[in-house]
Amino acid sequence: MTGRSIFVITTALLILITGELHAQTSDVAKEFWPEVKAVIDVLPKTRVEVYAAKQDGEDLARSQKKIGVAGSYRMKAILQHHLLDIDDEKNYVLVIGAGYERIFTDDNGKDTSENRFYIQGTPKHSVKKLGLLIQDRNRIEFRWVNDSYSTRYRNRLMIERPLRIDWFRFSPYSAGELFYDGQHRTWNQNLYKFGVILPYKKLLSVDAYFLRKNCTTCKEEHVNVFGLTVTLYFDLKKK
Helix, strand or coil, X not given: CCHHHHHHHHHHHHHHXXXXXXXXXXXXXXXXXXXXXXXXXXXXXXXXXXXEEEEEECCCCEEEEEEEEEEEEEEXXXXXXXXXXXXXXXXXXXXXXXXXXXXXXXXXXXXXXXXXXXXXXXEEEEECCCCEEEEEEEEEEEEEECCEXXXXXXXXXXXXXXXXXXXXXXXXXXXXXXXXXXXXXXXXXXXXXXXXXXXXXXXXXXXXXXXXXXXXXXXXXXXXXXXXXXXXXXXXXXX
């Protein structure tokens, strides 16, 4: 058995085992998070992204909808490009960006709205011998929830391994994220994520994942999520 096969099998087992363990926990909420993104490369190093997501709980009364727009700029290309992936941002040492999100929440008939602006920077490192891509996203959010202002810092570390079996391409990954809430002045939330990205030509990719969220100040302290994100890619710079 090759090292590549071991990596794929181990990743799959981790996803299955983790999902099974948490499915047996009665006090853990279960959710499905669908999301659609449109990624538009307007210049050789500049991108605009538009997205919409819905977060419904299987056993929860609340429903959340999110729409957003973001822009990013890529700085200094990585020497070892990850050519198996259609996302060109993964081939750069540093990506900086900013965005806006509008979030609507319905909790038992009580409506909450949030306006959120954010800035972020994502340094990346390619481990050539192992074929790994390591990304460390740092984000600062400026939030207005029903006109109440607060800030939040988020740090997400992600490790990805693009693979190919004949014509079939896929990228298993794992990620962990920590949240520092300025309103509560504490590290109040963490999540970890296991998934696989399936690219199709230069047109789209599908990201299927399992996510576990833990939060000490949220209504639901523990949440298990199955998520599905479809990303459409458009390249205007060629026109």
